[in-house]
Amino acid sequence: MGRSKFATAVALAFCATLLVMLPEVSAKRYIVGGNMGWTSNYNYTLWAGNQTFYLGDWLFFVYDRNQNDILEVNKTNYETCNAEHPVHNYTTGVGRDVVELNVTHDRYFISSKGSCYGGMKLHVHLTPIPPPPRAAPAKSYSSTISVLRTQLVIPAVFTIAAIWDSLLLHV
Numbered sequence: 001m002g003r004s005k006f007a008t009a010v011a012l013a014f015c016a017t018l019l020v021m022l023p024e025v026s027a028k029r030y031i032v033g034g035n036m037g038w039t040s041n042y043n044y045t046l047w048a049g050n051q052t053f054y055l056g057d058w059l060f061f062v063y064d065r066n067q068n069d070i071l072e073v074n075k076t077n078y079e080t081c082n083a084e085h086p087v088h089n090y091t092t093g094v095g096r097d098v099v100e101l102n103v104t105h106d107r108y109f110i111s112s113k114g115s116c117y118g119g120m121k122l123h124v125h126l127t128p129i130p131p132p133p134r135a136a137p138a139k140s141y142s143s144t145i146s147v148l149r150t151q152l153v154i155p156a157v158f159t160i161a162a163i164w165d166s167l168l169l170h171v
């Protein structure tokens with residue numbers, strides 16, 4: 001084994017370690033409603049009840065931009081489906097909107113297009129103080145998220161490995 005090949009092997013081993021460690025520390029990105037996305041005639045109270053949200057996680061709203069939108073409202077307006085005076089309008093117009101759960105208080109999201117009354121409203125309550133190693137929560141997170149994370153992390157690791165490799169080969 002040549003010197004640079006050995007260095008490459010070390011680099012790859014390091015990246016493999018990184019790959020194993022990353023999911024433990026990274027925030028999760030939840031696709032709201034899972035495979036259903038953000039749509040009418042779906043009960044997001046039931047969906048949210050199956051998730052465990054922590055500070056730093058992300059909500060990803062996927063929907064038909066011609067049919068829906070995503071507004072953050074206060075508790076009162078969530079209960080009454082009042083879209084006037086939203087706390088924040090997350091609608092960007094492409095049907096893919098991201099919300100960072102970067103504050104600990106409860107969050108309330110609704111669609112202003114009339115479907116709120118049918119259940120198109122989401123209340124997010126954060127679980128305080130995640131256990132140090134983010135070990136197996138009682139409710140397992142959806143496989144979609146694991147797949148997404150893998151899709152993001154693996155290319156990233158291979159990019160790092162490739163850059164590293166090219167640097168080492170030119171020493």
Ligand SMILES: *[C@@H]1O[C@H](CO)[C@@H](O)[C@H](O)[C@H]1NC(C)=O
Binds near residue numbers: 050
């Ligand atoms: C909640 O999780 C249970 C068990 O995995 C599943 O059967 C049920 O369909 C889930 N409910 C929703 C709304 O995702």
Ligand SMILES: *[C@@H]1O[C@H](CO)[C@@H](O)[C@H](O)[C@H]1NC(C)=O
Binds near residue numbers: 075084085
């Ligand atoms: C929510 O906002 C409305 C104004 O849109 C206000 O009248 C109401 O008091 C607020 N409720 C809470 C709980 O802050």
Ligand SMILES: *[C@@H]1O[C@H](CO)[C@@H](O)[C@H](O)[C@H]1NC(C)=O
Binds near residue numbers: 071083089090093
């Ligand atoms: C939210 O923002 C989008 C994009 O700027 C805009 O088209 C829409 O009218 C806004 N909705 C509300 C209820 O303010």
Ligand SMILES: *[C@@H]1O[C@H](CO)[C@@H](O)[C@H](O)[C@H]1NC(C)=O
Binds near residue numbers: 099100102103
């Ligand atoms: C949370 O994130 C939003 C943007 O996503 C930002 O406007 C806001 O200032 C952040 N709040 C805190 C407390 O970091």
Ligand SMILES: *[C@@H]1O[C@H](CO)[C@@H](O)[C@H](O)[C@H]1NC(C)=O
Binds near residue numbers: 118
């Ligand atoms: C959604 O499910 C919850 C829990 O079972 C229930 O309390 C609520 O009324 C449902 N919402 C709608 C709009 O059906």
